[in-house]
Amino acid sequence: MKTKRLVLTLLMCALVWLTVTSCFNRAPVYITTNKTRNIHMIVKMNKGDYWNTVKLGAEAAAKEFNVKLTFKAPDSESEIDEQIAMVEDSINLRADAIILAASSYMGLAQVVDQAAYYKIPVISVDAEVGSARVRTYVGSNSYEAGQKSAERLINLLNGSGEIGILNFTSASLQDQKSNSASIDYGARDADEREKGFLNYAARYPNIHVVQISYTSSSTAEAEELTRQMLENHPDLRGIATLNETASQGAGKVIQSLGLNSLIKMVAFDSSPSMLELLQDGTVQATVIQNPFSNGYLAVKYAVEALEGIEVPERVDTGTKLIDLDNMLYPENQKLLFPFVR
Amino acid sequence: MTKSKAYFFPLRPQPGTRGRIRLSAKLRSIQLIITLSFTAVAVLVAVIVSSMLYNKFAKTAEENANLNMQQIIEQVNYNLELYVKGMSNIFETAEEQVTTSPSIDSPLLYERMDTLMSSREDLVSIALFTPQGRYVTGTPGQNMRVNTQLQSQSWFTNAQKTTDISYSAPHIQNLFKGQYNWVVSISKMIEYKENGELKRGILLIDFNFRTIDQLSRQVKLGKRGYAYILDSLGNIVYHPQQQLIYAGLKYENVEPVLAYSFRSYLDESTGEKRFITVRTLEETGWKIVGVAYYDEIVTTKRDLNQFLFWFLAAVILCAIAVSVFLSWLIASPIRKLERTVKQVGEGDLNTPINVSGAYEVEQLSRRFNLMLQRIRQLMDQIIYEQETKRKGELEVLQSQINPHFLYNTLNSVIRLAERGKNEEVITMIQSLSKFFRISLSKGNNIITVQEELDHIRHYLVIQSFRFKNKFRFEIKAQDEVLPLQTIKLILQPIVENALYHGIEMSPDEGLILISAELQDNLIVIRISDNGIGMSKETLHNILNGGSKSAGGSGVGVRNVNERIGLYYGREFGLTFESELEEGTTITIIFPAIGQNEGQENTAGGETS
Numbered sequence: 001m002k003t004k005r006l007v008l009t010l011l012m013c014a015l016v017w018l019t020v021t022s023c024f025n026r027a028p029v030y031i032t033t034n035k036t037r038n039i040h041m042i043v044k045m046n047k048g049d050y051w052n053t054v055k056l057g058a059e060a061a062a063k064e065f066n067v068k069l070t071f072k073a074p075d076s077e078s079e080i081d082e083q084i085a086m087v088e089d090s091i092n093l094r095a096d097a098i099i100l101a102a103s104s105y106m107g108l109a110q111v112v113d114q115a116a117y118y119k120i121p122v123i124s125v126d127a128e129v130g131s132a133r134v135r136t137y138v139g140s141n142s143y144e145a146g147q148k149s150a151e152r153l154i155n156l157l158n159g160s161g162e163i164g165i166l167n168f169t170s171a172s173l174q175d176q177k178s179n180s181a182s183i184d185y186g187a188r189d190a191d192e193r194e195k196g197f198l199n200y201a202a203r204y205p206n207i208h209v210v211q212i213s214y215t216s217s218s219t220a221e222a223e224e225l226t227r228q229m230l231e232n233h234p235d236l237r238g239i240a241t242l243n244e245t246a247s248q249g250a251g252k253v254i255q256s257l258g259l260n261s262l263i264k265m266v267a268f269d270s271s272p273s274m275l276e277l278l279q280d281g282t283v284q285a286t287v288i289q290n291p292f293s294n295g296y297l298a299v300k301y302a303v304e305a306l307e308g309i310e311v312p313e314r315v316d317t318g319t320k321l322i323d324l325d326n327m328l329y330p331e332n333q334k335l336l337f338p339f340v341r
Numbered sequence: 342m343t344k345s346k347a348y349f350f351p352l353r354p355q356p357g358t359r360g361r362i363r364l365s366a367k368l369r370s371i372q373l374i375i376t377l378s379f380t381a382v383a384v385l386v387a388v389i390v391s392s393m394l395y396n397k398f399a400k401t402a403e404e405n406a407n408l409n410m411q412q413i414i415e416q417v418n419y420n421l422e423l424y425v426k427g428m429s430n431i432f433e434t435a436e437e438q439v440t441t442s443p444s445i446d447s448p449l450l451y452e453r454m455d456t457l458m459s460s461r462e463d464l465v466s467i468a469l470f471t472p473q474g475r476y477v478t479g480t481p482g483q484n485m486r487v488n489t490q491l492q493s494q495s496w497f498t499n500a501q502k503t504t505d506i507s508y509s510a511p512h513i514q515n516l517f518k519g520q521y522n523w524v525v526s527i528s529k530m531i532e533y534k535e536n537g538e539l540k541r542g543i544l545l546i547d548f549n550f551r552t553i554d555q556l557s558r559q560v561k562l563g564k565r566g567y568a569y570i571l572d573s574l575g576n577i578v579y580h581p582q583q584q585l586i587y588a589g590l591k592y593e594n595v596e597p598v599l600a601y602s603f604r605s606y607l608d609e610s611t612g613e614k615r616f617i618t619v620r621t622l623e624e625t626g627w628k629i630v631g632v633a634y635y636d637e638i639v640t641t642k643r644d645l646n647q648f649l650f651w652f653l654a655a656v657i658l659c660a661i662a663v664s665v666f667l668s669w670l671i672a673s674p675i676r677k678l679e680r681t682v683k684q685v686g687e688g689d690l691n692t693p694i695n696v697s698g699a700y701e702v703e704q705l706s707r708r709f710n711l712m713l714q715r716i717r718q719l720m721d722q723i724i725y726e727q728e729t730k731r732k733g734e735l736e737v738l739q740s741q742i743n744p745h746f747l748y749n750t751l752n753s754v755i756r757l758a759e760r761g762k763n764e765e766v767i768t769m770i771q772s773l774s775k776f777f778r779i780s781l782s783k784g785n786n787i788i789t790v791q792e793e794l795d796h797i798r799h800y801l802v803i804q805s806f807r808f809k810n811k812f813r814f815e816i817k818a819q820d821e822v823l824p825l826q827t828i829k830l831i832l833q834p835i836v837e838n839a840l841y842h843g844i845e846m847s848p849d850e851g852l853i854l855i856s857a858e859l860q861d862n863l864i865v866i867r868i869s870d871n872g873i874g875m876s877k878e879t880l881h882n883i884l885n886g887g888s889k890s891a892g893g894s895g896v897g898v899r900n901v902n903e904r905i906g907l908y909y910g911r912e913f914g915l916t917f918e919s920e921l922e923e924g925t926t927i928t929i930i931f932p933a934i935g936q937n938e939g940q941e942n943t944a945g946g947e948t949s
Contacts, residue, residue, distance in 0.1 A: 008373070009376075009661065009665075012377070012380065012661075013657070013661070056584070057584075057588070060582070060584060060585060064582075272520065272521055275521060276486075276518075276521075279486050279487065279488050279489075279515060280486065280487050280488065281487065281488065290588060290589075292584055292588045292590075293588045293589070293590055296585065296588070296590055297590070324488055328490055328494075328512075328513065328515065330510075330512070330576070333512060333513045334586075334587035334588070334589075335587070335588070335589075336513070337513055337521055337523060337587075338584045338587045338588050
């Protein structure tokens, strides 16, 4: 009797509740930014326009998604141990997520597994790392970029001539690599670009890749290597550089030596100085990536991964070949100069 | 217990069938009805009031937010207009300086250009080109790059197409060495003098975005809202997330914006409701677009929502609590009353009803108590009457074969027979026989007046033998009275009384007059004697049953009165008029009932 009345009353309450609540619509769903998240971003190097742009992209995303971004990078791309230490440090600080541009494919693998052990999601940006625990890779297809570079350079040389390549995996590690050939200690993106370039060039019997030099990401060293290359191979007709510092070094040398009519060059990435070289004809083309997008998307996917949203395994932000003709296309202007202010 | 009850009270609702009707009965209970209706009314009122309030407030809030946003955008529009005017002013100044300068390579012009350049931070460069694209002059320190492709750039082609000032879309300035800047170019075909020769050339002034940026950055439309600027072709001049848009990471739906120059609308292309306000700058054709997130505009609405929600919840809870309490207050005394009444109904008439509560309920209980009291009285009365009736009937039964009377009468007969008075013996025996026949009258309690008068006549005949003609008697009756009905043996006790107490004591010859007549549908039978009469005390005693007729035939006068009262009603019965030494008259009055109705009446009387 009493219970029946109680049940009736409750039923009525529920009914009223329903009628009342039906009048109110739910709040819209978007990525919640109420909680500040600590995301650590560790890239290869703390200088250079390229990494600066990546950082800016990441900061834009950090601002949008309420992320406290800690940006860390060693002084040079070859300081793998330093980078490993930084990842370990982030693990010890219990970062919510780690975004990593690995300087070494295998060198960073172990520490990434370690991060995964502590349930810290790791997002790979620009350069992949040899771990299956990486949640997603955000960056360009390096192999394809290398092929694009080769295609243009060979085109410029009309299919014949000697080519020199300036890549960026450090020399010291190359020694190790020669000792234990099975372990790939180089940065994944550098290797892939080189592989793509060489595989494409191999189709042309008259194209000879006479030298591949490796710089540890300093312009001075790149200049030195370029000079050496030019001295060693006087018949060199084409130079392909596979990252920003290498490009700047090589470009400077060619410009200063006034070799721009003799030697064709396809560069990599788009620093303002590189674009100036492109405009004055020292460099015929450059392969650009989307560093801003890389940085932005890496942080965005890190946040999504933390939110439990399914993230794609691989995000290709694309590469584009820019030359004098298309550099002023409005869409390319936007890509080349994302910084309005 | 219940079984026997059911057996005794078959008409009462039985417990077996109560289960099924319980729920519906429950639903019809006062408490539930009051609770439900009160709650319903309260909730309805609350809902209506709050929805009205909500609509009113929400509408106002939305309107205010819209108005506010439009005002902000207007403000930005105004500022930008001023800025663009400033830009065109600078352009005109530069133009004037170039055209009025006697020669294009005069150092004075050079200096003026420099001054103009340093006057504004957002000026990037001033330059003059020939229609063929050759650099003529410009602000100092500018070195042209190679491969500028300036002839294909929009500011160059626009200047050649029209004579007005033209504003370019945002683009990269690649003309001069140094930095690559995003600029907006203003250009116009003008005339200048070079070495005294009048020539045509294109004047170009580049502005960077700093001021536009500053103007637009101040715009705050809620937490997430923002404003952006489009040029007339849909290129984004300013956007707070310009980089993201340039990198292709974000997208702004500009098509509906471009279609109108002055508009406010709701956009849902991104899946979120966004309120968009468009204003257009006259000179440049730029559009200022304010984007406010609808859910932020309606934050007040949501707050209100929440408030009203809790308010409603509270009101409903209160309403339920109050109505439950109220209904309990009303229903519980009624229920208590019902329980008590039920107890009474089950036979416990002595249950006192003391229900406190509402005035009506208290009143009801008081009335019920009074009723109960009355019922108890009536019950007592019925019990008393039934007992008296039974006793009276028993007495009548006894008087029918009164052995004393029989013995006396038979003694008289014997005496007469000894004297050889055969005639008289026969009369005596005949009378006795008829007397008893009517006395018994087949056990019927009701006889005709005729029979009753016959009966008393036989009695008087027998008594007159016994009293040796000490009295006379006379019986008169209207003919219409004779077939009417009466209870039997109502006259005999009175006549007996008159004989033994009135006439026997009197020295004179007695006279007993009996008359029966119909008056106003009442049968009036008068028995009068001229005996010694009765004192007031005796009269009183007779009426109140204080004394028994000493040596009477057994059926007392009071018994007659009782029987008449019980049978016909209390208003009927005997009346006495008596005076000492003069005699007594007793009048019996009872309603006239015919034979047929009488039978019905008798039947009804017996069953009731």
